[in-house]
Every structure is written in structure tokens, then in C-alpha cells.
Amino acid sequence: MHPTRSRLITVATRLFQQRGYHAIGLSEILALSETPKGSLYHHFPGGKQELAEACIRRNAESSMAALDRVSATGLDIIGFLRNLSDVTEAWLQRTDWLDGSLLAAIGQEQGGASSPLGEAVRIAYQRIEMRLARWLMAEGVAVARARDMAATIIASQEGALVLARSRHDATPVRLVTDMLCAMVDRG
């Protein structure tokens, strides 16, 4: 991957996840990444939208990679949820509550309308969910139950993130994690 291309995705991801797609101007992305406009349109002929799609794809990839890393450590499901909660909390505090979920941020703005970005978000969620469900199955959860659990985990974590960021308080993340652990405990 070309360094300029990568740098643009990194910077744009950070900005989009903090304030959404429409709130961020190209000028801000270009200034923060110290990239001229010509380079952006060289690497992303489709402009802002294509850049955002690349951000979404990379975001899904890195989420799945993180999931694989956890599954390789042999952690059980409860351990995974606790770990996720701790990592999320640390991340929120480290970024001063500025960072949020890229998929939620962009997804909200596309609404239910069919648009390339909305579609990209849908696919990203779906891929992460499938990877999570697959791991749950490997941990002994039945197929249908694993799919449901994966969707439930992602939905409630995303919601907790929204609330926590608004309140500048990670409590919702911990509360939701407790509930998810209880759900897992009871099968």
C-alpha cells in the first residue's frame, strides 16, 4: 500500500469517526495529513466518497484482525467481552471522548437510503458480525444462537459507545458488558 494512500485513510478515518462524513471537509483531511489535493484525487479518483469507502473497508479489516488476535490467545467469551470493555474504555479516555465508531458515524448519515457508503457500512457490519459468530461457534455456541449473539453484542456495544461519548463517562460500556456476560453465562 502506497504511504500517501495509507496516510490519507488513517487521517480521514480519525476525522470521520469523530464527526461523521459531512462534517469533515477535504481541506481538513488534506491539511492534517499534509497532502496536496492532486494526490488525493490520484489515489482516490472517486474523491471523498471513495476515500470514505476505503476507510470503512480498512476499519472492518482491522476489527476482524483484532478479533482473530483475541481468538488466538485462547480467551473465552466472557474474557473477550471484559477485554473489549476495558480496551474501549481506555480508548475513549485516551482520545478525550473525541473518537467514536466510524461505522455508526457514517451509517447514521446514510440512513436507510441506498448509497455506496451505506452499502459499504452494511457490508462492514456484516463481515464483522460473521467473523464474531464464527468464533462464538468455535467456542461451542450453536449456529443460530451464535449469529444472534454476535448481532446483539455489536448492537449494544455500538449503542453504549454513543451514550458514553455523549456523557463523557464509560459507565454505559461497562453496564452493557455486564449484561452481555450474563447473557453468555445463561447460554
Add this chain to the structure above:
Amino acid sequence: MHPTRSRLITVATRLFQQRGYHAIGLSEILALSETPKGSLYHHFPGGKQELAEACIRRNAESSMAALDRVSATGLDIIGFLRNLSDVTEAWLQRTDWLDGSLLAAIGQEQGGASSPLGEAVRIAYQRIEMRLARWLMAEGVAVARARDMAATIIASQEGALVLARSRHDATPVRLVTDMLCAMVDRG
């Protein structure tokens, strides 16, 4: 409340909750509500931002009113959660997955940064949460537990909404509701 003012809030709320704050131009709000620009700035001297604040406030008020209405019917907590799920599902389908949560949509775009809109969203969430917690307490839930449950319910419902809208599928709402019911059942 002046009809023009009310109409502006109604139309702006619908648009903001579908696509967020920055994605909506004043021109769109004015065209859809058949209001000239002068009227908007007469009723909302602070412009777009003041209008959005009014939307957020009204949104919180109507959420709390809906809560009060449910509590007046004598429904228990499980009944309330089931009812909320059904209503949400019907709403999503009726609006063709276009509508979403106003507070989540605007909240995402303000991120953790301190801004008038971010503050308005924080207060709106807090008020709804307190009203919900108060009702839970009236249903016999202990004080601290009621506060936690209220935050958990709001967080996971908001997240379910995000996911459901992206997928054009209300399953996440039902899944999260099931989990919340289980949580309530076990105290």
C-alpha cells in the same frame, strides 16, 4: 407555540434524524416545510443551530411523554420493553428505514467535543434516562439498579437502531429486547 415554529421543528427533526445535522441544508428544511428564510430567522435568531437545539428538546419531551403514557397504562417492565420493540419495528418499516434516532444522529457528529448541540444531546439523554429510572423505581427496582438499567436499556436500544437501519432488518431490535427482558427477569 406558533404554527410556523412548530412546523419547522417537525420537518427539521425528520430530516436531521434521517441524515444528521451537517448533511441537511437549510434550503431543504425550508423547501419541505414551505417556509421562507425570513421566518426561520425570525423564530430562530440563532439559525440552524438554534433550530436543531429546539428539535432535540422537543424530542426529549416527547420521549418522556410517551414514557409517562406507558406508565399510566399500568404495563409492567417486560410489557414495556416488548411494546417498545414492537413500536420501534413498526416505525422503522413504516419509514422505509429512513428515520433513525435524532439524538444518536446529532450526538455522533458532535462527538465528545463540547458544543451547544453536544450539550443539548447530553441533557436530552440524561432527562430521558432519569424519567425511565424513576418509573423503574416505581415498579419496585432499587435506586442504583434502576439507574443502571435505564442507561443499559437506552444504550442497547440506540445501538440496535443503528444496526437495524443499516441492515434494513429489525432483528437487532428484537434480539436486544430479548436480552433486556432476561436482564429484568433476573433483577
Add this chain to the structure above:
DNA sequence: CCATCGCTAGACTGCTCGGTCTATGTTGGC
């Protein structure tokens, strides 16, 4: 019948947006 004032009406402004275009490096194969 008129003066007042809340409200409507929309032309206008300065600005920033995303996107295009041409010119200029820079680099690797021959």
C-alpha cells in the same frame, strides 16, 4: 382609517465546499 408590530418573503452576500485541470517533480527500466 390608520399606525403598529409580528411575521412573511426572498434577493443578496461572502465563504467554503468538492472536484477539475495543468504544470512540475521523481523514479525505475532501457
Add this chain to the structure above:
DNA sequence: GCCAACATAGACCGAGCAGTCTAGCGATGG
């Protein structure tokens, strides 16, 4: 050493943005 191909660089453009301003409408009270 030379030529493509790749990549950087930023001036430039039309469109659309939020917001301002002046003019006029219409009901209400004197």
C-alpha cells in the same frame, strides 16, 4: 542519459452553504 509512468502540487471553478437585510403583508387596537 532519457523517456514513460507515477505521483505531487496547488491554482482555479461553479455550486451550494449559512446567514443578513430590506421590503411588504395582515391582523389588531386606537
